[in-house]
Amino acid sequence: xxxxxxxxxxxxxxxxxxxxxxxxxxxxxxxxxxxxxxxxxxxxxxxxxxxxxxxxxxxxxxxxxxxxxxxxxxxxxxxxxxxxxxxxxxxxxxxxxxxxxxxxxxxxxxxxxxxxxxxxxxxxxxxxxxxxxxxxxxxxxxxxxxxxxxxxxxxxxxxxxxxxxxxxxxxxxxxxxxxxxxxxxxxxxxxxxxxxxxxxxxxxxxxxxxxxxxxxxxxxxxxxxxxxxxxxxxxxxxxxxxxxxxxxxxxxxxxxxxxxxxxxxxxxxxxxxxxxxxxxxxxxxxxxxxxxxxxxxxxxxxxxxxxxxxxxxxxxxxxx
Numbered sequence: 001x002x003x004x005x006x007x008x009x010x011x012x013x014x015x016x017x018x019x020x021x022x023x024x025x026x027x028x029x030x031x032x033x034x035x036x037x038x039x040x041x042x043x044x045x046x047x048x049x050x051x052x053x054x055x056x057x058x059x060x061x062x063x064x065x066x067x068x069x070x071x072x073x074x075x076x077x078x079x080x081x082x083x084x085x086x087x088x089x090x091x092x093x094x095x096x097x098x099x100x101x102x103x104x105x106x107x108x109x110x111x112x113x114x115x116x117x118x119x120x121x122x123x124x125x126x127x128x129x130x131x132x133x134x135x136x137x138x139x140x141x142x143x144x145x146x147x148x149x150x151x152x153x154x155x156x157x158x159x160x161x162x163x164x165x166x167x168x169x170x171x172x173x174x175x176x177x178x179x180x181x182x183x184x185x186x187x188x189x190x191x192x193x194x195x196x197x198x199x200x201x202x203x204x205x206x207x208x209x210x211x212x213x214x215x216x217x218x219x220x221x222x223x224x225x226x227x228x229x230x231x232x233x234x235x236x237x238x239x240x241x242x243x244x245x246x247x248x249x250x251x252x253x254x255x256x257x258x259x260x261x262x263x264x265x266x267x268x269x270x271x272x273x274x275x276x277x278x279x280x281x282x283x284x285x286x287x288x289x290x291x292x293x294x295x296x297x298x299x300x301x302x303x304x305x306x307x308x309x310x311x312x313x314x315x316x317x318x319x320x
Contacts (some may be wrong), residue, residue, distance in 0.1 A: 002278070006302035007189050008016065008196075013113060014151035015134050021141045024076055028099035028137025029220045032287055034108045035080075035092030035129035041121035042087050053081035057228050061117035062110075075102055076224035088126075091115065095284055096227070097135055097161070097220045104130050133161045136216045139209075143197035145190060149174060153200055158216035166248040174200060203302065211256050211293035212248075218278045226271050233266035238315045252302045255314070257294040 011019040012153045047053060057078045060067035066215055075098065082090040088182060093111035095102040117121065136158035140148050177199035181192035189277045241259045264272060296303045308315045
């Protein structure tokens, strides 16, 4: 019931939206996941123990037709697997993005059915994970007196749900911005907040998020077949391109343009049609946001189109 006075307040309450104000806009999509750290029968895990499995969208365990297959197409899920050794593995069944989100019971049922089809014998569940991540949605009012950070500042990647590595990088940057703001405006704390918000959500980062937001909204509308075809093209891109997209990179507009054209060129006609339709239906505001996210319209933008000659690492097929 007490109170305190502070020059600067940073809201790190995550997605609770306890102190930060937000603009109007669409509700977020949700990434839902159910995971277990499990002791398994020795040798029953069928894949290499020195590799982590990322985004396995296969659904053979649901049968070749009928209700299970239709459910999978309509509400696709994938699994992450992270083996520690041949007797302990972390498994996580995940719905990439949906609104409303898939229930944990559905995810749990699908995961155990998948493991049964692999012949994995779970002997003991060491821990359970229940994960629900809002993706995209309403943007904070910028600037405002309270400074949002992490989930409170919607730093979650709108198309992947990733955030941790980006917020780790931005934590020092934000702390430095607070220190610099207090030094520059020792008696005007509203100015301090404004400067810090400008660091967290610069125009450059907002344009980056517009591109990611379009991707997230698109992924939420397609079924399993198109997701497989989309990510089949996505992961055929050079490592530097797809890994930078996942990790909140591709900060320059032309990098995003080359990335997008690469996915477009390598995917199916079905995905091109649904992707183009999504872009068309986004309307004038969506066209404007998407256009400025991939074109170097600002003075600070790099105007040089990435090529194998001037950006060889951007096109390298293997991680250095």
